[in-house]
Amino acid sequence: MTAGNARVKDARKLSRRSERSERRLFLADGPKAVEGALGVDGCVVEVFATPAATTTYAPLAAAAGDAWTLVDERALASLSDSVSPAGVVAVCRFLDRPVDHVLDRDPRLVALCADIRDPGNAGTVVRCADAAGADAVVFAGQSVDFYNPKTVRASVGSVFHLPVATEPDPVAAVRAAQAAGLVVLAADGAGEVDLDRADDLLARPTAWLFGNEAWGLPAELAALADHRVRIPIHGRAESLNLSTAAALCLFASARAQRA
Incomplete structure (x- = not known):
């Protein structure tokens, strides 16, 4: 997928608090965050990853299964606010409770x-x-x-x-x-x-x-x-x-x- 893909653009909107609150979704950036999210049943909606990250984090890709989506470097960078993106970002459901x-x-x-x-x-x-x-x-x-x-x-x-x-x-x-x-x-x-x-x-x-x-x-x-x-x-x-x-x-x- 490229940065212009509708799913990538939709996920990118989650950088805004109002969008996160309305949709009760957020982005988890980096392998540790994605690993943690995959450990919570029903938390992960989709994982975006570059081909290089897919090779590097093969166990995560296996755990994500069909939720793992390949994107190019530009698309991944548009989803991350990190100076040096690790190549993997997950869309997750809210976790908070009363x-x-x-x-x-x-x-x-x-x-x-x-x-x-x-x-x-x-x-x-x-x-x-x-x-x-x-x-x-x-x-x-x-x-x-x-x-x-x-x-x-x-x-x-x-x-x-x-x-x-x-x-x-x-x-x-x-x-x-x-x-x-x-x-x-x-x-x-x-x-x-x-x-x-x-x-x-x-x-x-x-x-x-x-x-x-x-x-x-x-x-x-x-x-x-x-x-x-x-x-x-x-x-x-x-x-x-x-x-x-x-x-x-x-x-x-x-x-x-x-x-």
Whole structure:
């Protein structure tokens, strides 16, 4: 297929959030993302791949079966926003579910992301949550669309490994986590609890609450948390990047819960 093919042009429209929301479809770019998508029953609609990628990723092509479609380099490039496309992009069905659906299975570790705007950070938080063995990630408030191609790519397939929910109201997300029996810990540089001295607290079923990259958590939202936890900074850095802070918090909980 060429870039002018109707199916390629139709898939290309999914680069727009409005199109994704209306059709409940998104693009998964790269072999890790496609591999993850193929591991979820009914997720993949179609996979576009170049002849070279078909040879390189032969096991993926076999797994996709009739859903695997050959396209030329130009067509593939039109579907990818990567500087160096890997040659394979999948059209996938939406995966998100209501918050209550990801909290009704006795989770022990959840990441609540409130108003996270950077797609790369959002994808990295999902990847960190997956690596830490978290049970779910919730994007609340005015957070970035986690189906953004950059978010999906930054997750390196993790968006397909654990449940992800969306909730327009961050307050509702916090209250839902508490109602599910989770202790909500707000990651806050001015928190009263030191992460290095919080093992007893971290061992409990926990929902970590992370705020916006630039301004953190609004005071009224942080006040709803059961505790505010700070990451000790021993050097001269003023603060940590959101995804770095999330990794430290989630892995601290994972360690404490497995002790």
